[in-house]
Amino acid sequence: MLILTCPYCGIDADETDLAPGGEAHVTRHGADASDDDFEAYLFHKRNPRGVHFERWRHVYGCGKWFHAARDTMTLEVFGTYPAQTLVPPKTLQTKIKKKRPDWKGFKK
Amino acid sequence: MKRYSAFAIAREALRHHTGWQRAWRSAQPKKAYDVIIVGAGGHGLATAYYLGKNHGIRNVAIIEKGWLGGGNTGRNTTIIRSNYLQDESAAIYEKARSLYETLSQDLNYNIMFSPRGVLMLAQTEHEIRGYRRTEHANRLQGVETRFISPAEVKKIVPIIELSGPRYPVLGALWQPRGGTARHDAVAWGYARACSDMGMDIIQQCEVTGISQKNGVVSGVSTTKGDIACNKLGLVVAGHSGVLADMAGFRLPIESVALQALVSEPIKPCMDVVVMANTVHGYMSQSDKGEMVIGGGADGFNNYTQRGSFHHIEETVRALIETFPMISRLKMLRQWGGIVDMTGDRSPIIGKTPLNNCFINCGWGTGGFKAIPGSGWSMAATMATGEPDSLAAGFGLERFREGRFIDESVAAGVAH
Ligand SMILES: Cc1cc2nc3c(=O)[nH]c(=O)nc-3n(C[C@H](O)[C@H](O)[C@H](O)COP(=O)(O)OP(=O)(O)OC[C@H]3O[C@@H](n4cnc5c(N)ncnc54)[C@H](O)[C@@H]3O)c2cc1C
């Protein structure tokens, strides 16, 4: 079972207490965006085999959205952080780089 | 290639089975091919087969990082049906189903197609309305389906409990020509036929890069060296995002785990496939007597071929309500595959942003049933360079254009 620590209430929440919310840090383009940007926003997924930043919601807990960094090849969780964060925290990125030297780094 | 026949069995029986040939050659890569297909699952192998059979293109390599049929093709629960709602879907799945009917003869390989019938239970009022609509749509599409009463359901499936406490059986959509086939045999049969046409199936060879210049692909890098090609087909299911990344574009696809399980073998008790989409569970009985059970996919990105246990629990819990007699069965094996889910839960067949590179993916939780039709259509698309009539609606551009083939709303789940 996947266990993620909710960054708000500090609880180690089982996967059954959580709802997955897909890729994180997606730029939300509006109606005035170009077709390319809007298509990318709605549909183009990174879907990496490896380090993935994603959104989760603590549905059967505090109910809040948060972010997690996880490896989709090993299911290792690198860390979680609040949703009000535009890029993954530097400390978390350093930690991931140490564990996964091949990781190309976070790109917006 | 020596043909399989009743006579061959008799002949081999008399000489201690010393005369059987290998079903396919184990090939080492040549420098270059007309066409390279990445991925020796059912869809990749079928694409290669129809390239050779229908279009005379035989200088083909099929490159597989593991063993052929070791991806989702060898991990699925083998349900075959074509009772979809949208016209595009009905056309390609029905083409596939009809090709399945004669595939054993066509390939000279027993794929054990068993048109035993598929029942999709209606367990809510909403589902009744949904399936009635599908029944009408199927009639217009020329796909034989019928909405049947609970009494008829009970006659077809005596072990079913009609009056479950949460979700009573209110009727069902019945496709008598649906059924199952032996998944490995489908991969093996196509592989044997491809090899016989002179195609190279290169296993244990991972594609690690795609070489391109000005939007034109010149070949691939692999763990067995560089191989050149005139046309490239990407048919890698759950790994489509990884290959697209090598090619420099992105897909509307996320890879998640889907699981299945089988029980200990028991005496024959159910000779059709039953799907219960409201509760996310489906079941059939294999020729060995095992109850083959599947459910819904996990919700998060995953490449581990290992799903979450609570999904298994949910599936089994739901099925026990409808089939109380399975509550004492021991479950023997459980496994997962990585399925490629698109935004509208329909597949992608067609061109990519690269000139001579084509893609076939997004079959998600339900592509086994589509293998012959998908290969047929992908081969035509690659041979001519333009999508054929079956593929036309399934192009990658439909997302940009907002032209979805929305089966997710139609089916709830898709298997
Ligand atoms: C548990 C489960 C149950 C299912 N039940 C059903 C069902 O009842 N009915 C139904 O119709 N469908 C079902 N499906 C879906 C079905 O299995 C798939 O849609 C179908 O098998 C996909 O076939 P494919 O050839 O596209 O992919 P695969 O069979 O997965 O083949 C892709 C191949 O590409 C190879 N590959 C990947 N990356 C590389 C690389 N870099 N280099 C070389 N090779 C590579 C992989 O090793 C793999 O062998 C189920 C799936 C699962 C997991």
Ligand SMILES: [Zn+2]
């Ligand atoms: Zn919380």
